[in-house]
Structures are given as C-alpha cells and as structure tokens.
Amino acid sequence: MTNVRLSPDGAIGPSGRARSSEAPSAERLSLAREVPPDWLDRLLMGHAALLPTTPLLESVESLLAISVDVLDDLAIGVCIPGVDGRQVVVRRPDRVSQVGTPDAVRLFPEHEGERAIDIPGEPGATLHVGAHDRERLHHAAVLLYVDRLAEVLGSVIRVQRAMTRAPSTEVHRLQDQVIQLEKLASLGQMVAGIVHEINNPLTSIVAYSDYLRKKGERAGSDQADVDRLARINEAAERILRFSRDLTEYSRPRAVVPASVPIHDVIDRALVFCEHELDQTGVMVERNFGEIHPVRGVAGQLTQVFVNLFTNAAHAMRDQGGLLTITTSMPTADEVLVIITDDGHGIDQETLPKIFDPFFTTKVDGRGTGLGLSIVRSIVQNHGGRILAASNSPKGTVFNVALPIAATPDETE
Ligand code: ADP
Numbered sequence: 001m002t003n004v005r006l007s008p009d010g011a012i013g014p015s016g017r018a019r020s021s022e023a024p025s026a027e028r029l030s031l032a033r034e035v036p037p038d039w040l041d042r043l044l045m046g047h048a049a050l051l052p053t054t055p056l057l058e059s060v061e062s063l064l065a066i067s068v069d070v071l072d073d074l075a076i077g078v079c080i081p082g083v084d085g086r087q088v089v090v091r092r093p094d095r096v097s098q099v100g101t102p103d104a105v106r107l108f109p110e111h112e113g114e115r116a117i118d119i120p121g122e123p124g125a126t127l128h129v130g131a132h133d134r135e136r137l138h139h140a141a142v143l144l145y146v147d148r149l150a151e152v153l154g155s156v157i158r159v160q161r162a163m164t165r166a167p168s169t170e171v172h173r174l175q176d177q178v179i180q181l182e183k184l185a186s187l188g189q190m191v192a193g194i195v196h197e198i199n200n201p202l203t204s205i206v207a208y209s210d211y212l213r214k215k216g217e218r219a220g221s222d223q224a225d226v227d228r229l230a231r232i233n234e235a236a237e238r239i240l241r242f243s244r245d246l247t248e249y250s251r252p253r254a255v256v257p258a259s260v261p262i263h264d265v266i267d268r269a270l271v272f273c274e275h276e277l278d279q280t281g282v283m284v285e286r287n288f289g290e291i292h293p294v295r296g297v298a299g300q301l302t303q304v305f306v307n308l309f310t311n312a313a314h315a316m317r318d319q320g321g322l323l324t325i326t327t328s329m330p331t332a333d334e335v336l337v338i339i340t341d342d343g344h345g346i347d348q349e350t351l352p353k354i355f356d357p358f359f360t361t362k363v364d365g366r367g368t369g370l371g372l373s374i375v376r377s378i379v380q381n382h383g384g385r386i387l388a389a390s391n392s393p394k395g396t397v398f399n400v401a402l403p404i405a406a407t408p409d410e411t412e
Pocket residue numbers: 307311312315341343344345346354355359360361362366367368369370371372373396
C-alpha cells in the first residue's frame with residue numbers, strides 16, 4: 001500500500017494521498033465569477049445530456065472527457081467504491097477504465113502533483129486531478145470547477161445507486177418510471193409540433209375577433225355582442241400566450257445557457273401550474289424584488305419552478321392555502337427565490353430524504369419521486385443551491401439561490 005503523505009493544502013505529494021475539504025462557501029459564492037462561464041456551460045450541457053439509464057461508467061467518462069478538454073494540461077479521474085466493496089476507477093485523458101482496481105490511492109503516479117477531493121454524498125468516492133506543474137492544481141478557477149464537477153458526479157452516482165441497489169420489484173417499478181419518463185420526453189417533442197398547428201388558426205381567431213369587435217363598436221352594434229367578441233378575443237389571446245409558452249418550454253432545443261430574467265421564468269411556471277393551483281384553491285402571492293437576470297437555461301429553470309409549485313399545490317390539496325414567491329438579492333452575486341406554502345409540511349424524519357431520486361410519499365400515483373432530485377440537479381448545474389425547511393404539520397419553505405449572469409443586459 002502506498003504511503004500517505006499529507007501536505008498542508010490537501011494536495012497529494014509524490015508518495016501519497018490527501019483529501020482537500022470542499023471549497024469554502026465564500027469561494028462557492030464567487031464560482032460564477034471565477035470560472036469561465038463556458039466551462040460551466042459545457043458541464044451543464046454534458047450533465048443535461050445524461051439519462052438516468054446511462055451506465056455509470058459511461059456517464060462518468062463523458063463528464064471527465066468534457067473536463068479534460070476544459071482543464072487543459074490536467075489529468076483527471078475518479079475513484080468510486082463499487083457496491084461489492086471493489087473500486088471503480090476512471091482515468092482521463094488516457095481513457096482507461098478499470099473495475100476492481102485493488103489500490104487506487106494515486107491515480108496519477110506519473111504526475112508531480114495530485115489532488116483528491118471528496119465527492120459529496122458518496123463516502124469513499126474521490127475525484128482526482130493530476131498535473132506535472134503543481135501550481136496548476138492551486139489555480140482558483142481549477143479548484144472551483146473541480147468542486148462543481150465533484151457535486152455533479154455525486155448526483156450522477158446517487159441516481160445510479162438508486163437504480164442498481166433497489167430490490168428487484170423496485171427495479172421493475174423504476175424501469176417502468178424511466179419508460180414513462182422517456183414517453184413523456186417524446187410527448188414533449190410532439191407538443192411543439194401540435195402547438196404550432198394550433199397557433200395558426202388561433203392567430204386568425206385573435207385577429208378577426210378584434211377586427212369584428214372594433215367594427216361593431218364603430219357601427220354602434222348591440223353592446224352585449226361587442227362584449228362577447230371582446231371575451232372571445234381575450235380567451236383566444238390567453239390560449240395563444242399559453243401555447244407559445246408551452247412551445248418554448250417543451251421544444252427540444254440545444255441547451256444554450258444565456259442570461260435569464262427569473263421573474264419571467266417564475267411567471268411562466270405559474271401559468272403552467274395555474275390549473276393545479278386553481279383546483280386546489282391556492283392563492284399565489286408574488287413578492288418580486290429588484291434582481292439581476294441569472295445565467296442559465298430558461299427551459300430547465302422553468303422545470304425547477306413547475307416542480308416546486310406542483311409539490312406545493314399537492315401539499316395544500318386538502319385545505320387550499322397560500323403560495324408565496326419572494327425574490328431578492330441578498331448578495332451581489334446571487335438571486336434568492338423563496339417559495340413558501342402552508343400545506344401539510346414535511347416531518348423531520350422525511351426531510352433529509354426528499355431530494356433522493358425516487359423518494360415519494362405520494363401513494364396515490366401522483367408521485368414519481370423524481371421531481372426534487374431533478375430540481376436539485378438543475379440548480380446545482382447552474383451553480384446554485386437549494387435548501388428545504390419545514391414546520392410539519394404545516395408549511396414548507398424552499399430557498400433557491402442562483403448565480404447572476406455576468407452580463408445582465410444580454411437576455412435570452
Ligand atoms: P414526488 O412529488 O413525485 O413525490 P418529489 O421528488 O418532487 O417527488 O418530492 C419528494 C417528496 O418530498 C414528496 O413525495 C413529498 O413527500 C415531499 N415534498 C416535496 N415538496 C413538498 C412540499 N411543498 N410540502 C410537503 N411535502 C413536500
């Protein structure tokens with residue numbers, strides 16, 4: 001076994017290994033500023049392209065391949081304890097994947113320096129970065145990027161664990177859910193085409209009803225008829241707005257991060273959830289503050305709020321209640337969205353599990369247990385954080401923090 005030699009900064013010396021702790025929170029907050037946005041964008045796109053069914057090694061290899069490209073001159077690898085106690089080791093750039101390596105203390109013995117970083121939420125799993133020039137390992141942008149990559153890998157590994165460790169009946173249930181999700185994804189692609197077909201006749205209805213209403217007004221026609229035409233026009237415009245938003249949300253398009261006004265995203269998500277919220281008798285209060293746009297993918301961020309609002313509506317299903325959405329900028333770098341409901345709340349035992357893939361308490365078939373795990377992945381991919389708090393038996397609060405866009409005026 002290789003000797004372990006700790007150096008004060010957590011880097012590994014030529015003969016051993018040490019783990020650096022996670023980057024301090026102040027560093028995390030400035031991540032969006034320190035790391036070139038295109039690095040984060042590539043990671044975001046790479047993660048978004050992975051399906052829950054993509055095998056673990058393949059997922060890890062593709063994320064490492066992206067990282068090797070952006071972290072020029074660095075070697076990068078991961079070491080994951082396998083389910084049977086063996087190590088799963090993946091190294092880049094030499095594209096060697098090994099399962100069952102007995103000793104993966106140093107993945108890059110040929111390099112002068114190596115850092116190992118714990119992968120959050122995965123005891124014993126480490127992300128390694130090696131370089132001939134040890135200075136490269138201390139570069140702030142490299143450290144912060146690697147920290148982000150560790151978080152993304154943690155979420156990929158968690159999904160895989162949930163898929164592979166489940167008992168066999170559970171595996172079948174999960175497979176059914178994956179098939180269902182894939183069906184929904186293709187349905188989403190069809191929606192874009194269908195909505196396009198609806199939009200054309202709808203545009204005619206909007207234009208002609210408006211024309212007839214104005215004509216009726218000018219000609220002094222029966223006011224009740226003019227009002228009816230106005231209602232047709234408003235209703236058609238509403239459907240048109242909704243269907244345009246739906247197209248935007250569901251259109252399969254390249255994941256290109258941009259500067260996104262988060263209030264528009266929240267409003268769009270509220271429109272999608274309007275039916276659910278109305279049915280539940282939920283009132284919505286929007287306390288929108290003065291905030292900058294965030295950097296991200298509008299469609300994915302919409303998904304975050306659709307999931308959170310849907311969960312809030314489900315929690316208030318029995319008695320109705322108030323959904324409050326508050327936005328602010330507690331620091332110069334971040335937008336904070338606080339979503340509060342006064343539904344049935346979450347008890348302290350359940351709270352730590354809610355972000356786990358496939359965890360659900362909805363026994364009536366309304367839940368897949370994937371909503372919050374998707375929400376967390378998207379938020380983390382955007383360099384943000386999500387926290388939940390609850391005062392069971394009443395009320396839940398979700399805090400979503402997202403880094404602002406570097407150039408607030410360049411909107412999507
Ligand atoms: P699903 O909604 O399909 O069950 P999620 O991952 O979205 O899956 O949520 C996981 C669990 O977290 C839910 O089943 C529920 O128990 C709990 N939860 C999430 N949001 C809320 C909320 N606003 N109020 C109460 N419980 C919630």
